[in-house]
């Protein structure tokens with residue numbers, strides 16, 4: 001694989017990513033190509049112009065010199081205009097592609113499948129957005145056109161030089177094989193190094209991200225020294241790889257310089273000899289010397305470009321890796337489109353579900369449950385029993401390996417993802433707050449009116465707190481809601497669910513962070529909310545679900561008991577043991593593990 005990349009210098013991922021973008025910005029690239037051809041012509045014309053000026057000067061032809069002045073001015077004007085247009089078109093191509101790449105990547109990440117998202121590290125993803133896109137950007141625009149320009153200018157100038165003096169042209173041509181071999185070897189080394197550099201840079205972004213997100217844990221577990229050590233180690237490695245890259249690039253450029261100087265020196269000596277024996281004019285040598293640079297820099301410049309291209313290719317591969325990840329599947333094998341978006345729920349059934357996050361490790365095994373419509377069904381069980389997984393499957397964040405979930409007798413795959421998720425209001429275990437105002441965090445894009453929003457906040461008993469904030473509902477609550485307590489965040493999450501007003505309500509330990517008094521208040525509103533809806537509640541505090549219409553007890557991905565609280569308390573099973581253990585989450589979880597071990 002590596003050899004293949006080395007040989008071609010450009011692999012499938014790079015082509016797949018870059019080509020459509022270039023195609024999209026064809027106008028800018030066409031302009032850059034025209035400018036490139038104009039510049040090529042200018043190169044030859046200016047060299048010929050210098051030769052004529054030199055010959056006129058050496059032979060004291062003053063009239064010819066005067067005639068040449070407008071030509072020189074014309075060439076200068078065209079050159080300046082071409083450079084200005086080049087710069088504008090280059091910006092249009094580079095920034096246009098940068099914008100498109102960022103949009104593409106962001107859109108893809110938004111719709112990635114849950115299992116992919118959970119395996120990706122956020123810092124590494126951020127690094128792909130900034131670091132990798134910058135490197136690709138560095139290779140676009142006229143640099144990309146240079147990939148064509150350099151060989152073209154080399155061939156054109158070589159033909160022109162052959163026309164002036166065959167021997168000199170052949171001598172200057174000798175540089176080519178050395179430069180091409182060196183560029184291939186160095187290109188390969190730099191690309192490999194750049195890939196490692198990108199990965200460590202991603203790791204470092206991840207570490208910084210984790211430091212910001214987990215700073216409470218870092219402080220309370222006195223991990224500062226450990227984090228500092230990790231950061232130092234990563235930055236040392238980044239420095240080492242950057243230096244290696246710089247040395248490789250430096251060697252490469254120095255090699256190019258040596259090749260250029262040597263060619264010039266040999267050509268100058270040989271040219272002087274040809275002038276002295278009368279087989280070449282001074283003007284021809286000046287034209288030759290002016291053009292000889294164009295026999296060297298396309299090789300060294302292409303080499304420099306090659307270095308950048310290798311870096312960009314490594315980055316393009318990393319971006320394409322994400323874009324290659326499959327997205328959530330919108331349609332299923334059933335292909336039934338339900339016309340209802342806000343339909344009432346008549347029935348909800350988990351039928352013979354088997355699911356595992358990893359192959360061969362089932363979390364749910366042949367799980368069967370008929371959830372009564374418009375009733376409150378509670379799911380309890382030890383930590384890791386698979387309760388939250390049921391919700392994830394219902395939301396189609398994951399697809400079961402076997403079995404199906406049916407809403408109103410239709411497999412959930414019959415609905416579009418949007419339809420399905422519109423039917424569900426979900427209060428997850430952990431509340432995520434966006435960096436924005438309280439209002440934005442409550443509405444989450446919903447079109448609910450001001451009074452509906454305030455009603456929901458009141459029902460979730462968060463309204464007085466919001467009003468006590470400096471800007472009320474317009475107060476910015478900061479990134480990840482750091483200025484709010486766990487209970488306040490949870491009440492915002494409950495208010496969101498109330499605003500969504502969906503027929504199916506999923507509560508995953510929705511009141512676990514509330515104190516007893518607040519929980520009692522919120523429970524009143526939740527009970528009111530649950531009255532008209534099919535509700536599934538996961539709870540560790542069993543006191544909160546004693547009034548549930550139906551209680552399902554889960555163990556290791558299976559239902560081990562079902563019934564009402566009174567019925568289950570009469571049975572000698574897991575439910576009664578859970579009640580006896582105590583009703584708080586940590587106790588339950590730790591006892592759970594002991595049970596499992598036993």
Ligand SMILES: Nc1ncnc2c1ncn2[C@@H]1O[C@H](COP(=O)(O)OP(=O)(O)OP(=O)(O)O)[C@@H](O)[C@H]1O
Pocket residue numbers: 118357358363381382383384385386387388389390589
């Ligand atoms: N994204 C994931 N990738 C891999 N394994 C997972 C993932 N999420 C959960 N698991 C595993 O699946 C099992 C069931 O997890 P789940 O969250 O459904 O349990 P739970 O009953 O809700 O637990 P808790 O009461 O502690 O929230 C656990 O062993 C857990 O480690």
